[in-house]
Amino acid sequence: MFTLKTIGVLTSGGDSPGMNAALRAVVRTASSENYEVIAFRHGFKGLISGDFKRLGPTDVSNIIQRGGTMLKSARCEEFRTEEGRAKAADVLKKEGIEALVIIGGDGSFQGGTLLAREHNIIVIGIPATIDNDLVGSDETIGYDTALNTAMDAIDKIRDTADAHDRLFLVEVMGRDAGFIALDTGIAGGAELILLPESLTDVNEVRTNLNGILHEQRRSSLVVVAEGDETGGALKLSEKLRDDFSKYEMRVCILGHVQRGGAPTARDRVLASRLGSAAVKAISEGHTQVMVGIVNNAIKITPLKMTFGKKKEINFELLDLAKKLR
Numbered sequence: 473m474f475t476l477k478t479i480g481v482l483t484s485g486g487d488s489p490g491m492n493a494a495l496r497a498v499v500r501t502a503s504s505e506n507y508e509v510i511a512f513r514h515g516f517k518g519l520i521s522g523d524f525k526r527l528g529p530t531d532v533s534n535i536i537q538r539g540g541t542m543l544k545s546a547r548c549e550e551f552r553t554e555e556g557r558a559k560a561a562d563v564l565k566k567e568g569i570e571a572l573v574i575i576g577g578d579g580s581f582q583g584g585t586l587l588a589r590e591h592n593i594i595v596i597g598i599p600a601t602i603d604n605d606l607v608g609s610d611e612t613i614g615y616d617t618a619l620n621t622a623m624d625a626i627d628k629i630r631d632t633a634d635a636h637d638r639l640f641l642v643e644v645m646g647r648d649a650g651f652i653a654l655d656t657g658i659a660g661g662a663e664l665i666l667l668p669e670s671l672t673d674v675n676e677v678r679t680n681l682n683g684i685l686h687e688q689r690r691s692s693l694v695v696v697a698e699g700d701e702t703g704g705a706l707k708l709s710e711k712l713r714d715d716f717s718k719y720e721m722r723v724c725i726l727g728h729v730q731r732g733g734a735p736t737a738r739d740r741v742l743a744s745r746l747g748s749a750a751v752k753a754i755s756e757g758h759t760q761v762m763v764g765i766v767n768n769a770i771k772i773t774p775l776k777m778t779f780g781k782k783k784e785i786n787f788e789l790l791d792l793a794k795k796l797r
């Protein structure tokens with residue numbers, strides 16, 4: 473006898489451009505494989521409270537190009553507790569949901585791993601975070617869009633910095649990872665790039681900036697990752713203010729603008745591939761895994777491996793940035 477199986481899906485943690493495209497791919501692939509899809513609103517919060525709706529292929533029309541997430545996202549303290557996860561498991565069992573697809577970042581996957589372990593539920597992760605900090609995928613959904621948003625802002629800041637021979641410290645997001653800073657720094661031609669992955673020597677920063685501003689007489693733009701151990705652009709500016717008072721040093725913290733906007737083509741394609749791969753992973757019998765893309769091919773990685781260790785940046789790129797400045 474033919475049995476219709478049910479998949480649950482939610483978006484969790486920080487939103488990232490392309491989450492909608494991933495949801496669309498999950499729903500449409502599921503439908504083509506005869507799964508029913510139940511989507512929870514507000515991430516784990518909606519899973520605990522049973523706030524859901526059934527989604528069919530036409531419910532996800534016209535969302536591939538939209539930023540944010542139509543399901544809404546949330547941070548949920550209750551899900552960090554065993555009681556909270558037990559409530560979530562009850563909702564899943566009551567609705568006959570055998571597998572849960574989590575579109576989110578490392579925190580969401582940690583929560584999902586515990587839910588799976590404690591209640592024997594199939595959990596499949598789709599990496600969606602602008603931070604790009606998950607092991608098991610070369611890129612995460614939303615990273616490319618955030619990168620292009622930050623680069624666009626840096627280009628504009630460069631124009632005004634150049635007009636006045638100013639020194640700009642531009643802070644970009646990424647939590648404790650420097651991927652956005654490294655790539656936007658190179659793409660925006662930054663004079664210096666400060667990352668959490670490499671030790672920042674403030675004296676060396678002073679010397680380098682002196683060379684560029686005094687000797688080469690040109691504007692300077694420093695990209696600072698929010699997780700850099702100097703404490704970010706504002707704190708760094710306090711350390712440098714006295715040395716560079718004549719250059720009208722300016723601090724620009726790009727902030728949440730990096731999370732928003734329509735996903736780039738690259739993110740839409742990535743999200744479509746991963747959304748579809750997540751459903752395929754369920755039908756192939758995978759259990760606690762994340763679907764990712766490595767060297768342009770789908771790769772399945774055990775969920776617990778994706779957040780256990782730090783994803784490495786490419787230090788060759790940092791050397792390249794130094795050479796080209």
Ligand code: ATP
Binds near residue numbers: 546547580
């Ligand atoms: P991003 O990296 O884009 O912010 P994220 O998924 O890492 O996304 P978090 O806020 O870290 O975002 O986590 C999202 C939710 O996952 C939390 O609000 C919480 O409900 C759950 N979660 C995070 N860490 C754990 C944990 N160690 N145990 C149980 N649940 C967790």
